[in-house]
Amino acid sequence: MKVRILVEKDKVSEPIISKTIYKTGAQFYIIEAKVEKDKKELTVEIIGDKEQVDEAIENLEKSGAKVKKFIERVTIDRDLCVDCGACVSLCPWYAIEIKDNWEVVHLPEKCIPGCELCVTACPVKALVKREFEV
Amino acid sequence: MSNDKKKPIRTIEEINEKIKKGDVVVVTADEMTKIVKEEGAEKAAKEIDVVTTGTFGMMCSSGAFLNFGHSDPPVKIKRVWLNDVEATAGLAAVDAYIGATRPSRTLGIEYGGGHVIEDLVKGKEIEVEIEGYGTDCYPVKKLETIITIHDLNQAIMVNPRNAYQKYAAATNSSDRTIYTYMGTLLPNYGNVTFSGAGELSPLMNDPDYETIGLGTRIFLGGAQGYVIGEGTQHNPKTQFGTLMVKGNLKEMDPRYVRGATVYRYGSSLFIGVGIPIPILNVGLAEKTGISDEEIFVPIVDYGVPRRADLRPVVRKVSYAELKSGKVEINGMSVRTSPVSSFKMAKEIAETLKKWIEQGEFFLTLPVERVPLDREFRPMPLRKTLRVKDVMVRDVITAKESDSIENVAKIMIEKEINHLPVVDENNKLVGIVTSWDISKAVAQGLDTLDKIMTREVITATEDEPLEEVAKKLSKFNISGLPVVDKEKKVIGIITSSDLSRVWGSKK
Known part of the structure; x- marks a missing residue:
């Protein structure tokens, strides 16, 4: 589960993450961390079974952190796409197809974010990874 | 082709007259394919004045002259x-x-x-x-x-090589993902990528360059441009012809001129080219009737790092099969990806058709033909030193059963640090270095088979020295046995040979 954790003011100096890890046994994979004097923003993948993850989030919130869950989705920016199809055969989930009129379409219901082979392969940067809050 | 098929049935002037009057009959190349199939070339030739083609792909040999x-x-x-x-x-x-x-x-x-x-x-x-x-x-x-x-003052697009007639498809037999100008190629024949517009391709519709040559007016990047001759690497004999084109960048439409980045390869330009083919005879109607089923290209294995024409060909395949989304390789169904856009190619052919129908675009005949006999030859590497120019030929070798003591003696006597180990047929099975010998002495080992390296990095006779230098540095070693196709040892090349050559040269 990917989450963004925001800690502000007097809570910044508290070891909220360590305490949560210690308490729940969930693992935290830190993707990005911004630490300022009175603000701390972390993007983290919480790894563990569902109960552990839920408990970890609950624990973080109880400790005064704001937690936003989100998922990443790949979408095609139609203004940029030239319908070349360079992405199509790279998708492990068959989530990109070429229609009969040769238009390249992305099927979000099949897309499992994480590999992003299509994102790097797109010559015109029309495939973009977007975050959606859940 | 018989003379009948080459007999003129209409002239460019007559077509332009019809364009002026607004009753010219224009179809796109894919429509023509169906018409010729259903009604035959003769009837199609009577009815249709012009066939429009189109292609939209990354064409690296593109650019523009600017005057500031x-x-x-x-x-x-x-x-x-x-x-x-x-x-x-x-x-x-x-x-x-x-x-x-x-x-x-x-x-x-x-x-x-x-x-x-x-x-x-x-x-x-x-x-x-x-x-x-x-x-x-x-x-x-x-x-x-x-x-x-x-x-x-001027921004003139001049592209030395555009509109490849067709293009070889790409796959990858190696065990790692590779990033090529044909896009990302997944390991173990994980996918096939291909380029070119197939039956919509301009040069595929006039393969004998009857109407396309210096002076042919075309669609280039959304404006009217011109063919200015054969393109670089023009290779018409094998149906890999190319064109050099020019157009006014100031008149172009950004929809058809798009910057591109091929991941881990380089930047390029997507450009749209469309060429009208006047149906001057029945032969041209027949040729513009070509279908994706009839256009074949090789699938080339980019997993082998050789010059394009020396890479192994996995099989031949038609554009129809490539466009179906999957091709068969060694009994497996492998997914395909185009890297150029048919949707845009079709749009370009349609746009050109509209321009002609609306009297905005008139056809020209070339003032000079594109040569039909050009070949695309490789670069001669006359100044490049190769392994065979430098390697030591009377190489001293050892057998697996040799004792460490004997090998040590030979190394000192002959003042060498590398000793290839071979079997009875002189085939390479390993290598020992003076360092291995010191190790053996320190650990009290007695025969070569206990210390030799079995996975040997080797060189071939024709390899450029730069490649050898890269290998030595990559694997942090100081010498390579040179082997022939059968893995027989024919020489040895070491870093001291390289320093001797390069040190004395510069």
């Missing part, structure tokens, strides 16, 4: 950057050529010459930095300014 005008005081350009992408100077004082593949000096391939061209066409502001020679008549040595395409 003179500053006051004036500058003679030594080097010039547009949005940090260098354009080629070396022409007159304020002329330069921006090539599609030049990477930005700050952003690398993420923003290249192709993107500069797109931004020019979009009318965006471009930062220009000029380094001048500083002469009596052109004193300025450094200059910075901001321009748009409107400030340029």
